[in-house]
Amino acid sequence: MISRTFFNIVRFNRYKVSNRLPIIPPTSLFRQERRLKSDLYEPDYLISMQPDEPVYDCLNLQIKGYDFVLLESCQKELHRYAEIMGIQVEECWATPAQQIKVQRFKPGSTAVESEYQLNIYERNVQVVDVPAWALGTLLRVSRALLPEGCTLNVHEHTAEHEEIRYVPDNELIELKQQLDDMGGSRSEKKKKK
Numbered sequence: 001m002i003s004r005t006f007f008n009i010v011r012f013n014r015y016k017v018s019n020r021l022p023i024i025p026p027t028s029l030f031r032q033e034r035r036l037k038s039d040l041y042e043p044d045y046l047i048s049m050q051p052d053e054p055v056y057d058c059l060n061l062q063i064k065g066y067d068f069v070l071l072e073s074c075q076k077e078l079h080r081y082a083e084i085m086g087i088q089v090e091e092c093w094a095t096p097a098q099q100i101k102v103q104r105f106k107p108g109s110t111a112v113e114s115e116y117q118l119n120i121y122e123r124n125v126q127v128v129d130v131p132a133w134a135l136g137t138l139l140r141v142s143r144a145l146l147p148e149g150c151t152l153n154v155h156e157h158t159a160e161h162e163e164i165r166y167v168p169d170n171e172l173i174e175l176k177q178q179l180d181d182m183g184g185s186r187s188e189k190k191k192k193k
Contacts, residue, residue: 100118139154
């Protein structure tokens with residue numbers, strides 16, 4: 001407040017006495033007003049002694065549920081919030097639906113009363129280089145966004161998660177089996193000789 005008053009006086013008197021007082025730019029006055037803790041002098045050896053911040057390399061946020069539309073919108077919101085927080089999202093993907101057969105029995109017997117076919121859908125959001133302080137906030141946000149009936153799992157990315165993503169080509173597998181039954185390919189026959 002004092003610096004603003006001083007600045008107004010200098011600006012007012014600038015026209016009257018331009019040769020006597022130097023004109024002080026307003027940014028330097030305001031900078032002196034707001035002194036931050038990081039502005040203090042810290043020796044290099046103290047900065048180098050600070051512990052490194054732990055960082056998670058590659059994490060998968062896996063959402064599972066029975067309604068694909070809800071999972072799709074939840075995955076979209078998770079992706080958006082992660083980017084707002086400054087967390088790098090590597091990629092997002094869906095895995096093929098798992099089909100489960102559920103049977104309901106009549107009370108006190110083994111006779112089936114009704115039978116249901118349920119599809120469990122899965123969406124994944126892969127985040128990389130997540131600081132430890134940001135992971136807790138991201139998990140709280142993702143739990144708050146999670147719709148009813150959905151589950152959230154967080155785990156490190158492995159090769160198994162990469163293989164599950166792709167639907168196997170049954171025709172190609174069958175053709176390879178037929179080729180092996182007939183004696184293999186020509187390049188394999190030349191290698192054997």
